[in-house]
Amino acid sequence: MTPPGRPHPPIYPPKPSPGDRVAVVSPAAGLPELFPLPYELGLRRLRTDFLLEPVEYPTTRRMGASPQQRADDLHAAFTDPQIKAIIASIGGDDQITVLPFLDRELIRAHPKPFFGFSDNTNLHAFLWQTGVVSFHGASVMCELGRPGAMAAPTADSLRAALFTPGPYELRPAERFRDIDGSWDDPAALAVEPPTEPGEGWSWHLPEGAERVVEGRTWGGCLEVLAELLMADREIADPAAYDGHVLFLETTEQLPSPAEVFRILRAMGERGLLARFAALIMGRAKRWSLDRPNGPEERARYAREQREAVLAALLAYAPATMAVFDVDLGHTDPQYVIPYGGTVRVDGDERRITVTY
Incomplete structure (x- = not known):
């Protein structure tokens, strides 16, 4: 067990491929319940533009889910061998309350790319301590659900982060x-x-x-x-x-x-x-x-x-x-x-x- 304050050595998780299943979770807030339009648009773009199959969890569309319930969804997503990446629906404001319910060793044993930003900084910092490289950005409702179309630099960056290891300028x-x-x-x-x-x-x-x-x-x-x-x-x-x-x-x-x-x-x-x-x-x-x-x-x-x-x-x-x-x-x-x-x-x- 790594002593508190000393992070594990970092590892880049394996990347998904087109056709894979990816988890869509709401570890910060279940805002898809309140704003389904940008959420559904983001899901469609995951399927059509990135050829990934989104999989929702019990709290993905539920406001007011407890920290334990949201942690359970994260554990299920990390440990499911059919899930190849995890994407946050959006941010929120109380994800810090979820952290005590997360099993660090379980997640390190099943590393997967996690995408999200804003309140998801909590989970990124947790993963950094755990030694799992994650990806700050690209939530379903904001970037994938952008009006009109995804911004070209955003789509290009997300595609590279999802599928292509190596340098990106x-x-x-x-x-x-x-x-x-x-x-x-x-x-x-x-x-x-x-x-x-x-x-x-x-x-x-x-x-x-x-x-x-x-x-x-x-x-x-x-x-x-x-x-x-x-x-x-x-x-x-x-x-x-x-x-x-x-x-x-x-x-x-x-x-x-x-x-x-x-x-x-x-x-x-x-x-x-x-x-x-x-x-x-x-x-x-x-x-x-x-x-x-x-x-x-x-x-x-x-x-x-x-x-x-x-x-x-x-x-x-x-x-x-x-x-x-x-x-x-x-x-x-x-x-x-x-x-x-x-x-x-x-x-x-x-x-x-x-x-x-």
Whole structure:
């Protein structure tokens, strides 16, 4: 048994092939019960675009399922030999309560690729400690259920992550979307959403920074990591992250720049932030149904979040290379990031390459 705080060595699970069965689970929230339209659209695309057969579980379409019931679905999916990958329907807000019910050794004995993001950061961090490389991104309702069609970079990244081992280069999106439509309107789901031009990535290369870094990834949704830090769940001894690449993103809850700074400050005080060799920061989600920001407000929010992150790096990791506005997490298009897998960040060539 690996002592607490010391993760197992990483393994990449075997990949599925077209025609295989894949589990669709809701370990964070059973939102398919409330919003069936994008969910059913995502299932259809799994079948027609990726030639995979989705298999649902008792809590996949059920809101209010207990943590034990959701853990039971995960155990069933990991141990079923006919299931070759596991995909989250969507995120949620209480997946941290599921973690105590998970059997680490059972899951490590039956490793499978797991896809999801947002609140699924909890499960990614659990799998990282368990030694199973997972995949941050590509939920059924959001990416597969995107209005109009899947964004081409998202579909290409997901296809590579599902089926093709080896390196995959990320590229700045030419266009991106910030504003979401209604999940209750069939007409809205049939129309391609409006997008705006991308402005490329922004690189932070301080004096003395290592400009070419290759290491394992760790991170995910910043607000979820804050919960894990407070609960002291799935956080390793700081030395375990030496040479790793930290990747972070924020949600449609639009945490304030001050909150972003405080979370990173806490990571710095814990001795975590300086352990990472590089930081990849996802494009900030700048609009939500609760806060429908206009163009100037969206630009200001992104700028102030970047300034907050840079302030934390200056205080706790002044020689750490960082790249901002990468299309990961709550973005559209969205790249799948291997969680616990290998990434190469090349500040000289301004390139990022992940290994699926």
